[in-house]
Amino acid sequence: xxxxxxxxxxxxxxHALPAGIWVLGFGSLFMDISSExxxxxxxxxxxxxxxxxxxxxxxxxxxxxxxxxITRVFSGTLSDYLGRRKFLLLLGYGLAACxxxxxxxxxxxxxxxxxxxxxxxxxxxxxxxxxxxxxxxxPPRLRGAAYGLRQALDSVGAFxxxxxxxxxxxWFAGDITAVLWVGVVPAFLxxxxxxxxxxxxxxxxxxxxxxxxxxxxAARRLERSYWWVVGLGAVFTLARxxxxxxxxxxxxxxLAVARVPLVMVIMSGVYALVSYPAGVAADRLSxxxxxxxxxxxxxxADGVLAAAATPGCVFAGAALWGVHMGLTQxxxxxxxxxxxxxxxxxxxxxxxxxxxxxxxxxxxxxxxMLWSLxxxxxxxxxxxxxxxxxxxGLLAYRGPAR
Numbered sequence: 001x002x003x004x005x006x007x008x009x010x011x012x013x014x015h016a017l018p019a020g021i022w023v024l025g026f027g028s029l030f031m032d033i034s035s036e037x038x039x040x041x042x043x044x045x046x047x048x049x050x051x052x053x054x055x056x057x058x059x060x061x062x063x064x065x066x067x068x069x070i071t072r073v074f075s076g077t078l079s080d081y082l083g084r085r086k087f088l089l090l091l092g093y094g095l096a097a098c099x100x101x102x103x104x105x106x107x108x109x110x111x112x113x114x115x116x117x118x119x120x121x122x123x124x125x126x127x128x129x130x131x132x133x134x135x136x137x138x139p140p141r142l143r144g145a146a147y148g149l150r151q152a153l154d155s156v157g158a159f160x161x162x163x164x165x166x167x168x169x170x171w172f173a174g175d176i177t178a179v180l181w182v183g184v185v186p187a188f189l190x191x192x193x194x195x196x197x198x199x200x201x202x203x204x205x206x207x208x209x210x211x212x213x214x215x216x217x218a219a220r221r222l223e224r225s226y227w228w229v230v231g232l233g234a235v236f237t238l239a240r241x242x243x244x245x246x247x248x249x250x251x252x253x254x255l256a257v258a259r260v261p262l263v264m265v266i267m268s269g270v271y272a273l274v275s276y277p278a279g280v281a282a283d284r285l286s287x288x289x290x291x292x293x294x295x296x297x298x299x300x301a302d303g304v305l306a307a308a309a310t311p312g313c314v315f316a317g318a319a320l321w322g323v324h325m326g327l328t329q330x331x332x333x334x335x336x337x338x339x340x341x342x343x344x345x346x347x348x349x350x351x352x353x354x355x356x357x358x359x360x361x362x363x364x365x366x367x368x369m370l371w372s373l374x375x376x377x378x379x380x381x382x383x384x385x386x387x388x389x390x391x392x393g394l395l396a397y398r399g400p401a402r
Contacts, residue, residue, distance in 0.1 A: 020137045021146050023197045024130060025153030030190035031093060032157030033164065035119070036268065037183040038103050040162035040247065040261040041169075042112070045103075045176050070357060071124025076132065076350025080343060085129035085136070086200050092126025093194055095119075097187035104180035127353060132345035135337040136201055141283060143337050147330040148279015155272035155326070157186075162261035162268065169258045176257075222348060226339040230355050232394070233332050236291075237359035239387035240298060241367040243267065245379060246305070246318050252376050255311040267318040267325075274326025282331045288394065294327035295391045302384035306377040317380075 075092065079085045099122065102115035131147075138146040165179055172178040243264070250263045282290060301320035308314045332352075340348030363383075370379045 017142060017146055017149060018137045020199060021134060021149055022153075023194070024134065025150045027093065027190045027194040027198075028130075028150060028154035029157035029160075030186045030193065031096065032154050033161040034100060034183045034185070034187035034190070035096070036158040036161030036264055037165045037186075037261075038100065038161075038180055039244070040165050040264040041176050041179060042103065042116075042244070045106075045112075045180070070354055071121050072128040072350040072353040072357075074350065075125045076128025076346030076348070079129040079132060079346035084200065085133045085346065086194075086198050088129040089126050089133070089198065090191065090195055092122045092124070092129075093187075093191045094122070095125065096122030097184075097191050100184045100187045101181075103183070104177045124353070128346050128349035131333055131336070131349040133200055134333070135345050136342070140338070144279045144282035144284075144330065144334045145276070146279070147333040147337075148276040148282070151279070151326075151330040151333075152272050152275040155268050155275055155322075158268035159265055159272055161186075162264035165261040166259065166265065169261070174258050221344060222340060222351075226336070226348060229332070229335045229339055230352050232291075233352055234355045234359045235390045235393060236295070236328060236332075237356045238363050239295070239390045240321075240324070240383060241363040241379075242360065243321070245364075245367055245371070245376075246314070246321065248371075249305055249308060249317075249376055249380075250311055250314045253308050253311050253314050255314065259311075263314060263318050266315050267322040270319045270322030271325045274323055275330055278327045279330040279334070282334050287331060287335065290327055290331055291394055292391060294324045294331075295387050295394065297321075297324040297327065298387045299384050299391070302380040302387065306380035306384070 075088050079088050096119050099115050099119040102111065102118075106112045106115065134146050134150060135143060161183070164182065168179040168182050169176070246263050246267060247260055250260055251257065255262070278290060297320050301317045301324060304313055304320060305317035308317060333349075336348050336352050337345060366382070367379045370382055
């Protein structure tokens with residue numbers, strides 16, 4: 001099959017990834033420094049400073065991620081309709097940056113919910129156009145590596161954010177509000193970098209004549225192989241829940257509040273280390289094998305976290321959680337890009353993330369309720385049970401992730 005006009009040309013002989021992948025990756029890195037610096041402390045801030053219960057935290061985290069997922073559908077379809085992705089990319093990053101000051105200013109759980117909700121809407125606006133742009137500028141045979149690299153740089157930011165939170169918690173003598181203000185700066189650096197350095201390819205119009213109306217009905221052209229990927233991604237998301245519960249588990253196991261960001265440092269560091277090698281492997285090896293390995297890591301993580309009696313055990317569980325994320329997240333992006341037409345990539349990523357966001361909302365709400373009613377061990381054991389069921393289903397699966 002010959003490449004469509006919108007497919008990128010073959011790379012130079014060195015097989016280097018396009019410069020745009022690095023720009024998008026470093027934009028993600030700076031924004032994740034900001035977001036994870038704030039979010040590594042936010043569950044504790046809600047529980048200790050604002051007095052929120054575990055079920056409330058589960059609802060806040062789940063609703064915020066669901067908002068991001070729903071927004072992605074419309075931003076992805078709009079980027080397909082316009083034939084341009086940078087404007088929506090910058091709008092999403094800019095909106096997220098502007099909400100960062102609301103976190104240290106918060107005096108109630110309502111303010112935190114509003115800030116978290118708007119911040120995730122910004123994430124939703126930028127997510128699908130960014131993921132589609134990665135596919136637009138990368139040759140198909142290098143997409144696994146491209147998504148792996150972008151995810152790795154994103155995870156480096158998620159590693160550095162909590163590490164900086166840890167350092168500034170010591171610098172400001174445990175003043176969480178002061179540390180939250182630090183997270184504002186890298187968010188605006190991300191917006192500046194992307195505004196200056198992102199370049200998107202010119203796309204040839206699909207046909208002459210008037211442009212069709214902006215609707216989601218074009219999604220009917222997405223094939224069965226794509227919907228298999230969507231369903232599989234939803235099952236994987238149900239098997240885990242918001243990473244806020246990793247932070248809360250560490251506090252429950254006796255970790256001092258000032259050292260809580262270490263949990264996300266460890267998780268994100270492992271995530272960053274695994275993502276790029278896993279992306280390269282996805283271009284060459286069995287995708288089913290990588291997904292099963294990811295589920296195995298999640299089951300082990302849940303088991304360790306359920307039994308954790310010390311902060312060290314929580315750190316081990318967080319590291320295994322990072323292995324799971326590194327093995328699966330970039331691979332799912334590659335599967336979406338490979339099974340969607342070039343002119344529907346934004347829509348495809350949007351729908352994929354919508355379904356995943358609904359699954360994450362359900363998983364996080366259930367996790368919060370289990371924690372409140374039965375304790376933290378029940379929360380993580382339920383996650384392990386669902387991951388096991390997902391693994392059984394994947395063994396019987398006959399779709400594009402073979």
